[in-house]
Amino acid sequence: MHIMQRPALVVALVAAFPFFSLSQQAVLPTDAISSLELGNGFVLSSSSTALQITQANLSIWATVHDKPFISASAGNDSVEGSNGAFNITQVDTGRCSGQSMTAVRYVPWSASISGGAAELSGHLLGCGNGTAPYALYFWVPANLTDRVAFYVDISGSSNPAQPLKKLYFSYASHAGEDFYGLGAQASFASLKNQSIPVFSREQGAGRGDEPLTSLENASGTFAGGDKFTAYTAISSYISTEGKVFYLSEKSTGYANFDFTEPDAVTVRYDSLSVDGAIGRGSDMFEAVSKLTAATGRMPALPKWVDDGAILGIQGGQDKVDTIVQQGLNISCPIAGVWLQDWVGTHSQAGPYVNVSRLWWNWENDEELYPQWDSFVQDLRSKYNVRTLSYVNVFLANVSTKPDGYRRNLYDEASALGYFVQNTTSNSTAIISSGPDLDAGIIDLTNPGLRSWFTEVLKEQVWNANISGYMSDFGEYTPVTSDTKLYDMVSDAFFAHDEYPLLWAEFQRHIINDLDLQDEALVFHRSAATGANKYMNIFWAGDQNVNWQVNDGIKSVVTIMGHMGLSGYAHQHSDVGGYTDVLTYDDYNTTRSAELLGRWGELAAVSSSVFRSHEGNIPSVSAQFYSNSSTYNYYAYNARMFVSLAPYRRMILEMECATNGWPLLRPPVMYHTSDLRARQISYQSFYLGPDLYVAPVLDPQTFNVTVYLPGIGGNGTFTHVWSGKVYGAGQEVNVPAPYGKPAVFTVNDAWTPELETFLEFVRKKNQTQVLVD
Structure with missing residues (x-):
């Protein structure tokens, strides 16, 4: 970012804002009192104890007395794990202990309402054996004049033997301020007193619910996760004071939001530069509106979802047709079927029973759905039931598929270099899809891949008159040092949290290109800042089929609450949950009919879409079609969902679409x-x-x-x-x-x-x- 300084003005402002230094003991000079207009009534001022930004005498941002507001440290954070289950260990070495501010300049800034920005510059002190120059810029964006944008830049340490790697941006809070948002947080109401990592990954099976979490993590894979693991990487929050804070879409490095200090918030960001914005509304509703004015608002949900349940079924054409007819015979309102096994399944060994996995090749399976195109059309013509399928970011090698294939997309993409690469092996970065079955993750930064895969989806997925699909994963991009993407400017650590945004944008591009905005329902669980403007529905991901807090039925309510305050207005969960657990450690969890029914009640009175899931091991769990009792309960809940449709649609159109406010x-x-x-x-x-x-x-x-x-x-x-x-x-x-x-x-x-x-x-x- 090139900035031309204005020397005459520099002198005046330096005189108005005297030099000072900040450490754990130092304070601002008592005569350091002045102000600088940023535009639209926002004023940056200096007092004897702090810097602050106000508008109409209302505080927007302020430093903390006696504490540096910019800092940095050395050391590389450690990330272990694979296949989406990442465990992060923060490493902070030689954190700077003090800060001097030696100049305040007004510099040209083309994106601001005034044409300029305030630049606060100086040095970080006590960074191990070195110092480091920094600059902090504040301006009022020309396109969003009700907030103040910021950009922090640290040039690097004077001690090359211990290079700085990450920055800290701190500002004032107080013990009575509570915080909400930061994406799919499942374990806390207010985030106050927590230190929240923001990184897209598998949320894990358990997430702190015991004994499952310990059993899953015992293998060293972090498959159980913890209370902080989430599918989303959304660096924004709303506070009870109406404050809104967000990092920009371009700031995709790993971030941690520390709310543990009673008088401060500290954003730890894994780079030496970061940008974002701060603002304040009259209440939390206005704060959400300010957030979504920047990050975007979700596209409209198609109206057909109001008409009933979307039945999650696997097993082939005859089974699907039978279950649909059974539902219609008991007056179950059915809007659609979701058939994730349309691509076929393969068996994977598990405790006690085998688990079915999908063939990720994005063409219909000749054994389960031999007349796929006509079958989809018949469901629509005979029953007015739409069909949703399944797509994800992987392509699996289907050379061993028993009933054959028409195209092996894995081979095609490999030959064209369209996968995320591993520079050590100089080949595709492999993701496991089960024993002896390899898959690659498509490289969405490659324009050739985007063109090729767009045509694949149009010709082999959307061609069947489907109405959408689960758009799965997005959180799996490897983060090792030997991971390479096509246009990667920095390392894979930064590309990782951008990927969910690229995946959502890619899917919305196809929907727009096919002119299916009023028809298509595409649901994601991975998300990033700004991805909401491309999604018309967020799905809360994979929860355990139990009643627990961190990863059971309770967690989906908490997730939807925080996601709504992160700009995701339309949400839903799998009715009944997803993860059955069978172990050799005398711990098993399978879905009961009661849980399925109560989850259906929850979906009816909370969600924008009513969609069920058979779960990862359907044979051991109660299904809505298991018997007349389960189907009748499911149908009852679906009717309750439909009865709320006019009210729900009114809120979606009048408040969610126009203001960005969440439904839940x-x-x-x-x-x-x-x-x-x-x-x-x-x-x-x-x-x-x-x-x-x-x-x-x-x-x-x-x-x-x-x-x-x-x-x-x-x-x-x-x-x-x-x-x-x-x-x-x-x-x-x-x-x-x-x-x-x-x-x-x-x-x-x-x-x-x-x-x-x-x-x-x-x-x-x-x-x-x-x-x-």
Whole structure:
């Protein structure tokens, strides 16, 4: 970034902002009081204790008394693992202990509203045996004038024997400020008092729920993850003060957000330069609007998803047709089927039973779906049921596929050099798709690959009149030093967190090119800052088929809460969860009919799309089609989902699309002053402004104790099933038998769009739902 200085102005500003140094003991001189206009009312000022940026006397950003606001350290972070399961160890050597600021300059800046930026420069001190020059720039962007952008740049240490590798950007907070966002966080309500790594990877099986996590991690693969592992790399947050902070799409290095200090936030970034922006809204809603004005807002969901369930089925044409007819015979509203095994399956050995894996070759399997094109069309013509398939970022070598193949895309891409490469072997960076089955990850930075793979998807996937697919993975790009991408400017560590953004953008490009914006449903679990503007639905990923907090049914509510405050307004989860666990260590978890039913209730009153999954080992888990009881419960929940469609669609169009607000809203959004509301993660949520929900997330639970938020008892909550009215600010206990999740209307809310749901409640109030 080339900056031309303006010497005459430099002299004036240096005089206004006297030199000073910061260490753990030093303070700003008492006479260091002046200000600099940044534009649109934003003012950078210096006082005896701090630098700060204000607008209309409201603090936007400030330094912390006695503490450096820029720092750096040496050492290379360690990343171990493969196949998406990455374990990061932070290495901080010779962290700089002090900071001097020797100049404040006003420099030309073409992207700013004023044509200039404030440059704060000086040296970092006590960096091992060296020092390092730094510069921090602030400006008001010309295209987003309601915030202040920043750019930090550190030139490197005067001690070449210990080169600096990462920076720290610190600023003021206080003990009463709570934080939300940073992508798919599953284990915490507020992120205050946590240090959150932001890196896209497999979330793991367990994530801290025991004993599974320890069993999975015992092999050394980090397959169990921990409470911080997530599919997403989204470096943005919202605070209870309406503050918004985000790193730009270009800042794709590994970041860690440290909220553990009562008076400060520190962003640790794995590079010597980073950029982003800070702003402040009147409340958390306005903060989300400011965030999504920069990162983008999700494209509209196709309206056909409102019509019913998307049935996740595997097993071939005859099985799918039979299950669809069974559902229609019991009045299950079916919008579509999701057939991930359309490419065929291969068997992989596991504890007690074999596990089926997919052939990643993106053509229909001749044994399971021999008339794929006509089968898809027949489902649409006969039943008005759409078909979703499955695609991911891999191509597997199908040379051993028993029923053959028409094209081996792995061989084609290998010959063309379209995979992410390993420079040690001078060949494709191999991802395992099971024993003796290799796969490569496509290199989305290669324009040749993008053109070639676009045609593959158009000719072999979209040609069958499907309506979308699961767009899987995106978090698997290797991060070893010998990983090479086509146009990699820096190392694989930076390319890794950019990949989910490229994957989402690539899929949206094809949808736009085919003019399928009103039809296509493509759901992702990997995500990065800015990927939301390319996705019309986010999927919460793979959860265990249990009731636990960190990786079971409870975790999806927490994930959706934080993702909504990260700019992802439309979300859903696999109804019933995904991960069955069979081990040789006397620990097994399989899906019960009760969990499946309660998960269906949750999806009906929380999600933008109602889609089930058979799970990773379908034969050991309850399926919605297992028997009449499970199918009837599933159909009931699907009807409840449909009854909410007018209300849900109103929120999607009037609030999500225009303001970026999420459909599912953590209670803190409406009640920032209510300290108890700040700590609600999975226990309850708002669905739009007019419904408050406390789902049943524990087994054999038929009454729910729920806190109704609100300071001073202002507001009312009406339990829809009983009609009983409760005042805000209290804990109440309400019945919640099967099929009747605790749902309340807020402040006597009524709109025509809610009437179909309330009519469903009236009709089903005496219905007894059975679990078998």
